[in-house]
Amino acid sequence: MLSYVFRRLLVGFSVMLTVAVVSFMLLHLSGDLATAIAGPESSAADVEKVRVQYGLDRPMVTQFGDWLGAAVRLDFGRSFYFQNTVMELVGERLPVTLKLGGIALLLAVVVAIPLGVLAAIYRDSWVDRFSLLVAVVGQAMPNFWFALTLILVFAVGLKWLPVAGNTSWQHFVLPAVALGYYAMPSLMRLTRAGMLDVLGSDYIRTARAKGLSPARVVFKHALRNAIIPVMALAAVELGFMLGGSVVIESVYSLQGLGQLAWDSISRNDYPVVQAVVLIIAVFYIGLTFVADVLNAALDPRMRTR
Amino acid sequence: MSSTNVLSTPLPQPPMPAWRRGLRRSLGHRGLVIGSVILALIALAALFAPWLSPHDPYAQDVTQRLIPPAWYAKGSWEHLLGTDKLGRDYLSRLLYGARVSLFIGLATALISGLIGTTMGVLAGYYGGRVDAVVSYIVTTRLALPVVLVALAMAALVGGSLKVVIVLLGLLLWDRFAIVTRSATQQLRDAEFIAAAKALGASTPYILLRELLPNLMSALTVVATLEMAHAILLEATLSFLGLGVQPPTPSWGLMVAEGKAYMFFQPWVIVIPGVVLALLVLGINLVGDGLRDVTAPDGRN
Numbered sequence: 123m124l125s126y127v128f129r130r131l132l133v134g135f136s137v138m139l140t141v142a143v144v145s146f147m148l149l150h151l152s153g154d155l156a157t158a159i160a161g162p163e164s165s166a167a168d169v170e171k172v173r174v175q176y177g178l179d180r181p182m183v184t185q186f187g188d189w190l191g192a193a194v195r196l197d198f199g200r201s202f203y204f205q206n207t208v209m210e211l212v213g214e215r216l217p218v219t220l221k222l223g224g225i226a227l228l229l230a231v232v233v234a235i236p237l238g239v240l241a242a243i244y245r246d247s248w249v250d251r252f253s254l255l256v257a258v259v260g261q262a263m264p265n266f267w268f269a270l271t272l273i274l275v276f277a278v279g280l281k282w283l284p285v286a287g288n289t290s291w292q293h294f295v296l297p298a299v300a301l302g303y304y305a306m307p308s309l310m311r312l313t314r315a316g317m318l319d320v321l322g323s324d325y326i327r328t329a330r331a332k333g334l335s336p337a338r339v340v341f342k343h344a345l346r347n348a349i350i351p352v353m354a355l356a357a358v359e360l361g362f363m364l365g366g367s368v369v370i371e372s373v374y375s376l377q378g379l380g381q382l383a384w385d386s387i388s389r390n391d392y393p394v395v396q397a398v399v400l401i402i403a404v405f406y407i408g409l410t411f412v413a414d415v416l417n418a419a420l421d422p423r424m425r426t427r
Numbered sequence: 428m429s430s431t432n433v434l435s436t437p438l439p440q441p442p443m444p445a446w447r448r449g450l451r452r453s454l455g456h457r458g459l460v461i462g463s464v465i466l467a468l469i470a471l472a473a474l475f476a477p478w479l480s481p482h483d484p485y486a487q488d489v490t491q492r493l494i495p496p497a498w499y500a501k502g503s504w505e506h507l508l509g510t511d512k513l514g515r516d517y518l519s520r521l522l523y524g525a526r527v528s529l530f531i532g533l534a535t536a537l538i539s540g541l542i543g544t545t546m547g548v549l550a551g552y553y554g555g556r557v558d559a560v561v562s563y564i565v566t567t568r569l570a571l572p573v574v575l576v577a578l579a580m581a582a583l584v585g586g587s588l589k590v591v592i593v594l595l596g597l598l599l600w601d602r603f604a605i606v607t608r609s610a611t612q613q614l615r616d617a618e619f620i621a622a623a624k625a626l627g628a629s630t631p632y633i634l635l636r637e638l639l640p641n642l643m644s645a646l647t648v649v650a651t652l653e654m655a656h657a658i659l660l661e662a663t664l665s666f667l668g669l670g671v672q673p674p675t676p677s678w679g680l681m682v683a684e685g686k687a688y689m690f691f692q693p694w695v696i697v698i699p700g701v702v703l704a705l706l707v708l709g710i711n712l713v714g715d716g717l718r719d720v721t722a723p724d725g726r727n
Contacts, residue, residue, distance in 0.1 A: 133563075133566070137567050138570075144571065145576070148576060148580055155583075258708065259704075261655075262655075263700070263707075264662045264666075264703055266663055267662075267666075267682055267700035270696055270700075271697070271700065274693050365572030365574060368574055368575055368578065369574060369666075369667070380575075383578075383579075384578070384667070387578050387669075395575075395579050398575065403570045406569075410569075
């Protein structure tokens, strides 16, 4: 187990490094940054001035080396747009996105696990069909549209919740629902599949034969075994949600990391964009590492992969 | 008496041809039928958009701005689904928008399918170091936040239909690679592959003519799911202003353009959103249905 964890850590770190290279390359190769920063109407001389000023005239390898050398010390340089360092901007916004992601995941788990358990116990009943319908419809709706529709219904129509902003906890309800709804179907289906698997096993039959109450069998004996892969998937889903926060945050004007990335993209503020891409990737890598270790702890066969 | 019995003895049934059995299974699968109908309707709408559209989708008329659909009191039969903020006919834009969505879905699936299948087949067939490299690339790709990377790159290159297709094609190959890799691993040691090898077939021949046809059903399923994924992402990019550019009618763009008016005219975002969801639902139902129908045990 220890060697598995060590190997996974090693892979995780090298993937981080590769992502750093890739995100740097993507932004430097897909266009001329100096032209983008100077703006479309600027003269060639202006572009050159910008190029020297931002250090974009140095060889690519030097630029990357300097950037990475600083990035491992969590120093992503200064924003092109604000006077602040990138880390100050990120530090200000990250808590909002983590809060949003945390609440969204909590909502998704709280709905998905009971629904999944019920769907497994009452297989092919209306509960099962309903949960399948929720999953199928959920995957089909575009998330930005679902977010707007929630505003129309709950903020404009029913006036229960605020439209946008992030000053109180109420402001987080709709964005968290909009974000969490997309994590729910896969969590629910996995809970259902895991429960079906476990409920058919010999030890559950033994537990039932011993005369244990159905609730005790389901929750104490079955769910305990089915839940670890679900938790592992939940960790991965949280990683996806942090990446998807850019859309939801822009709809609800939540001042989080996603909104920061989005604003920085439209302002050509590339140090910030690079940093956010890398930070979200690092979170995702960390969360998938947790998921892999959880799964490996449960199933020793996974460790040899 | 004995002569009349000849007819009632059961004749040996000729085996049902494979396609008939497939068709029967498909028709018995409710999701697949519903999905196919939705998809066929939208595909027909896209195909015949120039004939079905009551108006030019680009024709603006500021005197006819934001007319609600015909079933509202203020609506008119002239514009069945109303008009947008520039007075363009909503139904016509919706029909032409189907072309954009379907084209993006197909083109993206083609590009990403080519990349992902190549990687997956090579990794699965050769194993060892090739497999390790491909798995590493897939892991790295999965760690990149798709929406964010696509947005950042589209901002640099400049958003357009072509850019969206290339970007999504270059980003969405991961599932193709994962699925073809494991399918190839299972088939690598099959007898028909060993037979082809024994006959002296070259490796490209084995991969393309022996292996690939056996991956087709798995590939079709992944392709439908990635089409749906690409269509949703195009809508997202266009909604955020970095995908398909105005005045091209894209459903995601229609939602973005209607956003400012949604509080008083909710239908401007409801209509394109519902159609988008229907298309994705149809594709997903077809994909899931095909997976069930082509599964060896034929569960449905």
